Amino acid sequence: MNLETLKAMLKKKEDRKAEIGEKSKASEDVIELRSLNSEMDKVNEDITELRSIIDGLSKKREEIPRDDGAVQEKRSTPEGQLKPVSTFNIGQPTNTDEKRAEKLEKMYEKRGSDLKSKRAVTFDIEEIPELRAVSIGGGTLITEKKYSNTLNPKFSEVSSLVDLVNGIPLMGGESYTKGFEVSSGEGDYTAEDGEYKDADPAYGYVTIGKAKITAYAEMTDESMKLPNINYQSSVAKSIGEALRKKITKQIIVGAGGANAINGIFNAPSNVIPENTDIEISEIDADTLDKIVFGYGGDEEVEGGAYLTLNKQDLAAFAAVRATDGKKLYKIRKNGNTGTISSDDSFEIPFIINSACAPLSSDSTPVDRYCMAYGMVKAYEMPIFSQVSVEESRDYKFKSGQIAYRGSVWAGGNVAMHKGFVRVKKVIAT
Template sequence: MRRKLIDLKQQRSTLLEGAEALLKEGKREEYRAEMAKVSNMNDEIKDLEDLVREQDRKFMEKAPDPAEERDKAEERGNQLMKGLEVKFSPLEVAKALFVPKPVEKAVTLATGTLAQPTGAGSTIRDALGYGVGAIIDQVYVQDLTGMAAYLEPYVISEPDAQGAKVSTAAGTARTASADPTFGVAKISPYELTTTSYVDRNIARLTPANYYAKVFNMAMKAMRRDTVKMIFNGDGQATNDMFGIKTAKNVAGANIFATLNVSAVNEDLLTELMFAYGGDEELGGNCRLYLNKKDLQAIGKIRGTNEKRRLYDIVPDAANPNIGTIREGGTIVPYSISKQLTALSESTAGAAAIQAMVYGDPRNYELGLFGDYTVRVDESIKGVERMLTILGDAMVGGNLIVDKGFVVATLPATGD
């Protein structure tokens, strides 16, 4: 089923590329005919997606068999100790990277709750300051194994109905509605490599516990790098993996919206909330993503009574990375990330500065292109008696909903 779904999506991508070319050439009739084929194909794709999604859900929610997991860990631990490469399927990676809900009994790699055995010669504690942004658990994730790229069509504008007096319109040609406009978001694979170091005394652990610690560190490194790219893209002049703040469609137009701001003040949250969505909606599943320093600045804002803070910041007890900002009846969920520029510490200059972002995380699609591989190398830092954990993956991403995020932007001087 997954192979058939991939083939259908590749066919749809080809049709979309052809339709876009026809539209640019002004061949509207041929364009509509191609888009009709795409529309018909969408129904079959949706049925297959529902089936595959249900199969994936069952896999993600399946309770692990302790004996089976122990044997697998022992086998993989022995492979890593020998310097061999261990591969993880996209579904295994998704299960480790993206914590399913409910999470009460889940092994959460983001918060370091993976048990570390004592009495085995070495207990290595995770350091503070190496947390992972919560957005990686909130975005839309797809297994895109076998694809060279993936195109996601989305609507930019819909046609409006035309009204007329019956006696006036009778026998006349009706006024044509404006054609709907579509965009196409491209998701291309981008090589992601992770490198972590650990004291070689970890090798004194049993193979299963050795594997667990190595796997934990590799996944945390992958999570951190992926979060950075979800916000900022891959850092190239022309992105392969787009971030929220760099998202563009195949025509080169921005998929995100921009809100010009001047400072962290009492109106900022309201302006962001109302900048998102159309004229008849507010974002029901939206979150504010911001630098910790901006969250602190929001917490310091005072109302007319200078002794009372205007906003109440309530961190989540189970995950210190997230929480809510409250003002009266308004509640804004937030997540902090060091990968976002602090507006509160920025000064307008020659170039615009992108800071916090606000939107529905499901509007961003993260694609996993094939297996994730992990291996341990003893030679890179042999003198320091350190083991090097090397991970390799292919990931991609882009916004898939028009104006799916609002980016708070400090304009350049003079703009």
């Protein structure tokens, strides 16, 4: 793993540390505070460990004498790379950095060996590639993006919505209750000897239960030839991507109830009242204005909200023309996200999510929710367990496939009053 990747990992850890600090200041829930404190301890350990490894990789070349009296250059490790396991000074005094790196490598080596021996293993959530919404624990040190220089990557199948919602680590928990403010009171005129006007604020609550999300994957038995460290990383990537793919869609369309995540489109009415839904028949010059002005309270035009929509509807925005025939909406993209803007309107960020039905498609029925606009942090997703993975070579022994199954307990719901508005397709009038 190169130096830049390690520095990026360190920044993520430091950003998470700051985020935990802010959450701790705002939280009044004892269970949540305990969980946050536990996570903070782990993050601090990971930061110290990464800084030590980065410092070691940043050392300059040293010069040592050769047997013939000449001088040759020596590097403790090629710049931007980790030491291979075989280069550690076995039997020689090691410094603290080497001991930490050796400890990690032993842990990953054992996990890969356990998988090959058909023993169940547990991955910290953060080891599952890019599961940022639940970034707790450590161990991304040796996770690789690909494992062969002849294997071309596929197109992304995971919406980055899962990376932006508010992940709450609650290891071992059963449910999570979140309170939110519905409205504040308002004063009124009162006679000199009259009673004061009641101005109590109104509050609401949502309870988020846990759901078991599972994934099954197969890899060729050739993967057994990988070193144990790379082998366990490959398993984590395969299972983790499958879990992410399911979760990010459920954030939108999850049915809620027993053993199911509550999606934005099915949020309880006390969180998203149905009378706040925006009804649109087609995407035209006024669509973006209707969505932006239809969100939030009566006193402000809110900023910082995201529009989650289908890729087909993004194309429909791009196809809208102004009266002079020029494109009305400007689409700036960065993979799964970007911005929609107009010279005479707003610029708002968007997220593509295929779970959203395309409003612009004739096959999408009326009264179907198609988009969601709001503060993505208003959606809270508690994670109640680490990812457990098991391996079997019995099911597809004949075809030389190794089977894996993984599971995680998670939940989700909107936890802010009117945190989103939903866009519903209606018949044109």
